[in-house]
Amino acid sequence: MASQVFKNKTFSSVYHKYMIPISKETLNMVLSFVQGKRNGQPLEMAVDVGCGTGRYTIPLAPHFKKVLGIDFSKAQINLANQYNLLDNVSYMVAPAEKLPIENDSVDLLNAGLAAHFFRVDxxxxxxxxxLKKKGCLAVHGLYPACDIEYKDLSHDLTVVMSEVWKILYQHADKSKDHLLCQYESIYEVIPLKDKQLFQDILGENADSVRLNVNVKHYCVLARKD
Incomplete structure (x- = not known):
């Protein structure tokens, strides 16, 4: 299973250094959705599932009284604890499919660039x-097929990268299917009525080898009645 690589200590260090951060647009979208229909009630608890080394966990900290990051990889959690300087953030090793959390206790359950590895149902x-009543689920990621802009080589570089992705996909597991449909498949599985799917979100560009890479972000938001 491809996700097993996240248990490797060396990989986890590289992952922490180069992992693309959550875009401001996606974060603002998630927070706006969470705060809706709450009538000013404070946000107590956020849980970031598949948190890795905490790159998507830390941005939640200013907005919640307590934030818990959960990941199945001990190597990732060890690094998350190493880099954690915030009193209201903690981490725990656990699978996404069996969360060590009490019923009806979470305001936001977040999964950033991780849900495609879960047993989604x-x-x-x-x-x-x-989730509490009116608690929210946010599942978001980014589309791996990128349009590259670089001087007069934009078209050729984009074609080359498209071919590279096609080759890589031949060796990928089923998680790629969720990525390629921009989480439509995950949206369909979520059994909450109040839900929305946002695709092709314009976000910050990732700088890679001095090329402007336009990455497509997408997000599933759902609220418990």
Whole structure:
């Protein structure tokens, strides 16, 4: 299984250094959705599932009284604890499909660039269990096929990268299917009525080898009745 690579200590260090951060647009979209229909009630608890080394966990900290990051990889959690300087953020090793969290206790259950590795139906059931009334689920990622802009080589570089992705996909596991459909498949599985799917979100560009790479972000937001 491709996700097993995240348990490797060396890989985790590289992952922490080069992982693309959550875009401001996606973060603002998630926070706006969470704050809706709450009538000014404070945000107490956020849980970031598949948190890795905390790159998507830390941005939640200013907005919640307590933030818990959960990942199945001990190597990733060890690094997350190493880099954590915030009193209201903690981490725990656990699978996404069996969250060590009380029923009806979470304001936001977040999964950034991780849900495609989960057993999605089991994770969705856990989300319903742990979310408070009007609590929100946010599942978001970014599209791996990028349009490259670089001087007069934009077209050629984009074609080359498209071919590279086609070759890589031949060796990928089923998680790629969720990525390629921009999480439409995950949206369909979530058993909450109040839900929305946002695709092709314009976000910050990732700078790679001095090339302007336009990455497509997407996000599933759902609220428990």
């Amino acid at each position: 089991e994770f969705a059931s856990e989300a319903v269990r742990v």
